[in-house]
Amino acid sequence: MVQWTNKSTIPAYIFIPRKPIPCGQEYHTIADVDSNIIFGFEIVDKVKKLYDDQYRLKMTALCVRMTESTKLHGSRRIVYCDSAFASLDAMEALRDKGLYSIMMVKKKNYWPKGIAGQELLEELKDQPIGFYTGRLGTINGKYKFVFAGLNAKFA
DSSP: OEEOSOGGGSTTOEEOTTSSSOEEEOEEEEEETTTTEEEEEEEOOTTOOTTTTTSSSHHHHHHHHHHHHTTOTTSOOEEEEOGGGOOHHHHHHHHHTTOEEEEOOOOSSOOOTTOOHHHHHHHHTTSOTTOEEEEEEEETTEEEEEEEEOSSOOO
């Protein structure tokens, strides 16, 4: 989020109360994890339609758009995504474009569709912090491996 106090002079002004700087212009970014260099970004625009009709979820369209604009398609690289982008739909779309993905899921109110989240939580309940487990499954005939790890104790 880039701070901006005069909303009449900024395109795509946005207010997000949960952000440390709630008023301004928000960006989606793609960066290299080894060098910490941002090599692609786009302004968050509520009416973005490019690719949105082709994919079921807006975040899937965003993942495909960001990796295409940075010439990653077909590179067989691993794309790490934070919890806002975590969906099996996005993982499959990136795989179809020649990319692998690792996505963090923060358990709040729900798990991404197709993930047996409650089963994973039950297995983690009595484990120490740092323990992880995984499940192999198929979605649309393609193998997926879902890992779950414990980074804090929960009741």
